[in-house]
Structures are given as C-alpha cells and as structure tokens.
Amino acid sequence: MMDLPGISIVVVVVVSLIVNAAVLCNGGITSSFVRKVEKTVDMPLDSDVFRVPPGYNAPQQVHITQGDHEGKGVIISWVTPNEPGSKTVFYWSEKSKHKNHAEGKIVTYKFYNYTSGYIHHCTIKNLKFDTKYYYEVGIGHTPRQFWFRTPPRVGLDVPYTFGLIGDLGQSYDSNRTLTHYESNPARGQTVLFVGDLSYADNYSFHDNNRWDSWGRFLERNVAYQPWIWTAGNHEIDFAPEIGETIPFKPFRHRYHVPYKASGSTTPFWYSIKRASAYVIVLSSYSAYGKYTPQYKWLEKELPKVNRSETPWLIVLMHSPWYNSYNYHYKEGETMRVIYEPWFVKYKVDGVFAGHVHAYERSERVSNIAYNIVNGVCYPVNDQSAPVYITIGDGGNLEGLVTNMTEPQPQYSAYREASFGHAIFDIKNRTHAYYSWHRNQDGNALEADSLWFFNRY
Ligand SMILES: *[C@@H]1O[C@H](CO)[C@@H](O)[C@H](O)[C@H]1NC(C)=O
Ligand SMILES: *[C@@H]1O[C@H](CO)[C@@H](O)[C@H](O)[C@H]1NC(C)=O
Ligand SMILES: *[C@@H]1O[C@H](CO)[C@@H](O)[C@H](O)[C@H]1NC(C)=O
Ligand SMILES: *[C@@H]1O[C@H](CO)[C@@H](O)[C@H](O)[C@H]1NC(C)=O
Ligand SMILES: *[C@@H]1O[C@H](CO)[C@@H](O)[C@H](O)[C@H]1NC(C)=O
Ligand SMILES: *[C@@H]1O[C@H](CO)[C@@H](O)[C@H](O)[C@H]1NC(C)=O
Ligand SMILES: [Fe+2]
Helix, strand or coil: CCCCCCCCCCCCCCEEEECCCECCCCCCCEEEECCCCCCCCCCCCCCHHHCCCCCCCCCEEEEEECCCCCCCEEEEEEEEEECCCEEEEEEECCCCCCCCCEECCECCCCECEEEEECCEEEEECCCCCCCCEEEEECCCCEEEEEECCCCCCCCCCEEEHHHECCCCCHHHHHHHHHHHHHCCCCCHHHHHHHCCCCHHHHHHHHHHHHHHHHHHHHHHHHCCEECCCCCCCCCCEEHHHCCCCCCCCHHHHHHHCCHHHHHHCCCCEEEEECCCCEEECCCCCCCCCCCHHHHHHHHHHHHHHHCCCCCCEEECCCCCCCCCCCCCCCCCHHHHHHHHHHHHCCCCCCEECCCCCCCEEEEEECCCCCCCCCCCCCCCECCCCCCEEECCCCCCCCCCCECCCCCCCCCCEEECCCCEEEEEEEECEEEEEEEEEEECCCCCCCCCCEEEECCC
C-alpha cells in the first residue's frame, strides 16, 4: 500500500476533520479522502481577481508562452480596451540597460453581439537562455512592466520544473488551485495546461466577457511564466444557433502558440523543446485518423525527437485515454486505438490529460495487441508505455466528478475526486519527481507522488 499521510487536518474549505486513508480495490488505490460536497461557483465579475488595471487604455490580460521551438523565443500577448494603442514591446535583460523593442500584431473578433478588445501578440526571438528579462507593454498611454526567465539551453541533464493544471475555469476553486500552485515550494517554472480555459461557453451566448475576465484572473501568473496551451472542448465555442460556426474562434484569437516552428499547420497540435523535455501537444477535437493533417504531423514528429538531447518526452491532450470515472468514459478511446502503438514504440514518458474533473494516475500499461480477431483487448503492464495522468481538477464551475467505475481497474494506480495541481520536476536525464497536490492540503503535503525513471 502507498504511504499516505494518516494525519487529521482541519481545512478551512471543508470545515470538518478529514481522515485521509486509502481503500484497496482490485486495481490500485481509490482515495477515501472525504470532502464536503459543495457547489463550485464562478467568482462574480466584480471580484478582486478580475479588476481592470487603472489608467487609460491600460494593457490587461497579459500572458506569455514559448515563441519558438527551443526556448529562445516568447510570445507576449495583451489586450487594450479603448483603442489599439502601441504594438511595441520593450524588453531588456536583467544585466543590460539597453532596451530592445519588437513590434506585434493586433487582432480583433466578434462573437454574436460581443466585440473583442484589441488583442496584441508580439513574438520576441533570439533571447539568451537562462536569463531574466523585463518587458513593458502599453507604451504611450499606460505602460505596465513584467518579467520572465528564459529556460536553460536544451540539453540532456538540464533540470526543469513544470506545473500541470487542467480545466481551470474561474470559480473560487480555480482561484484556490492557482494560489496553491503559486505557493508550492517546488516552484513550477512553466505550466503545461491540458485544456479547458475560461468556460465562457457556460454563459448565455458564450458571453465572451468571461474570456476577458479569465485573462485578467490568470495574468498574475501567466504574465511571468509561460503556459503551454492545449485546446479542450470548452475552446470549441461552436454555436450555430447564434450564427457562430467557426470552431475555436475566441481561443485562436486570444492564445497564440508557436506551431509553425514545429512544422505544424494549425495551432491545435505542435511541439516545443524546453530544457531536457520535449513536449508534444495534441488536439482531441481535431481530426486525428489516418491521412489527416494531425496524423501525418505526429507520424513525422515522433521519430524527430532526439532523446540524447531531450530525454523526457511528454504528451499533452485534453481527453484522457485511460480514465476509470464514469464521466467522459471512453471519449478518448478512438484516439488511443490509433496512436497508442506509437507512444509505446517511442517510449513516451508521461501523457497528461484533463477533461474529467478529478485526478487519476495509471500504471505503465498498454493495450495494443488487439487485431479485431484475437480477442486480446486488455491493458497489460508494459514498461515501454507511458504513465497516464488525468489532471482535469483545476476547479471550474462544473464541479467535481465523483462517480467511478467499480471495481477499480488494474491499470488505475491512484484516483481521487479532489481539486488540485501537479508538478513534474525533472532532476536529470534519469530521474523526474512527480507529485499531485490537492487544494485542501498545505504545501508540504503530497497526496500522490511517483519517481519517473527514464527508460532511454
Ligand atoms: C447581447 O445580447 C443579449 C441577449 O439579447 C443581451 O442580453 C446583451 O445585453 C447583448 N450584449 C450587447 C453587448 O449588446
Ligand atoms: C483569489 O486568491 C487571491 C490569492 O490568494 C486572493 O488574494 C483573492 O482575494 C482571491 N479572490 C477571490 C475572489 O476569491
Ligand atoms: C453551466 O454549467 C452548469 C453546471 O455544469 C450547468 O448546469 C448549466 O446548464 C450550464 N449553463 C449553460 C448555459 O451552459
Ligand atoms: C542528438 O543529440 C545529440 C546531443 O545534442 C547529438 O550529439 C546528436 O548528433 C543528435 N543526433 C541526431 C541524429 O541529430
Ligand atoms: C454512476 O454512473 C453509473 C453509470 O453511468 C450509473 O449507473 C450510476 O447510477 C451512477 N451512480 C451515481 C451515484 O450517480
Ligand atoms: C539524478 O537525480 C537523482 C535524483 O535526484 C539522483 O539520485 C541521481 O544520482 C542523479 N543522477 C546523476 C547521474 O546525477
Ligand atoms: Fe473538457
């Protein structure tokens, strides 16, 4: 049995004593952590986290992501509300007084009767590795300054710490998840976000003001460290009943990713290298069958990964392949059938998904022997297979999923319906430490953890 903390703790949210024990089923552990079942509600628009920064045309919703394939580029994005304003970004390294500048582009879009602000995207390139940079946007009216640190040069033994967050939304629980991530002493340097961002589509007419409020909520983190974006079903925003028939319209205008740098033809699937990790982002909601653009891209992409350079191969997608909750059950199955043999062949280390609003970690298993006639259709232990982790527990307004399939399948190592985030902490070419942190706990507590040993 796993070493779970047997202590009792008083939690503000739960306002009751929680005894943390574990129950063994056929498979792994189904946590018996008890929480008060309460509704997860969105923070009202006048909440502190949604405050509009003061000043005429002040840039808001500032966010950054990687801007090239190896970490020397950053895409800086922000929104100006009153007029387009300056497209310029000033940036300078900590050690230099010389201000560089780059010019971005502005996009706008309409969604039903909503008109967006002026959405700026500016890619700055050829930065120095492992360097702190300051940057300034809103030149001319209300300048605002932020900073980020570039990752170290790509290489075999380079330590790096990724945060893992999914299905975040903008509820009080979302705010708890983000706060918990920010205070985690493991200090995530970049967030791998597994899809479902704002949940604006939960509002009448997909009220896109909730995309704006989400952008303002997240700024306190994503203006300072890159978030790597994966598209989820709540990004589709397909609403023919109000004349909105182009999928992913708000997401695509607001969240730019460096897809061209990895030879991709759309922002929904792409890859980046960062330190000693190679991260492949896939789209559960774009065609992925044989002959499709995503299939062809992935088929060429996997052999390109040089594990002597980036020993850690991570895949992000929204809909999980191995999910033993009743919710969204088997939605990832067709993609699994098509791509799983590749993941085993190329020894993917970890596959991180969201969608199911709970937490689950699998054993290393594969289910690739079935050939229609042989009846061999069970997941089996396979040391070449990835560990599958569902981390859709960011805290959005739809609340937690608690209904699990019983008995727990063999492949399921640990599952629990609680909100939280995880950390993937790469130590060197052979070791990475993974931990999951539920929101009710203090920083020192890891509700689930695992050493990853690289098999390359
Ligand atoms: C958009 O339409 C809805 C429903 O008719 C209405 O409540 C809302 O005020 C409108 N918003 C704008 C910006 O016109
Ligand atoms: C969100 O969390 C931050 C940081 O803990 C806190 O300052 C803020 O008051 C919270 N806002 C809401 C609406 O819960
Ligand atoms: C928003 O989400 C809640 C909780 O899942 C659901 O009950 C409600 O119907 C949703 N509203 C819309 C307009 O989608
Ligand atoms: C893989 O990366 C290593 C380390 O950077 C390099 O020496 C080697 O040439 C690369 N292999 C290929 C096939 O590019
Ligand atoms: C859990 O899901 C199963 C299958 O969908 C359903 O039959 C069952 O009633 C659900 N249980 C609860 C407590 O909701
Ligand atoms: C890699 O990291 C692990 C865990 O910190 C450590 O035990 C191991 O000695 C390291 N290996 C090398 C070659 O430094
Ligand atoms: Fe989802």
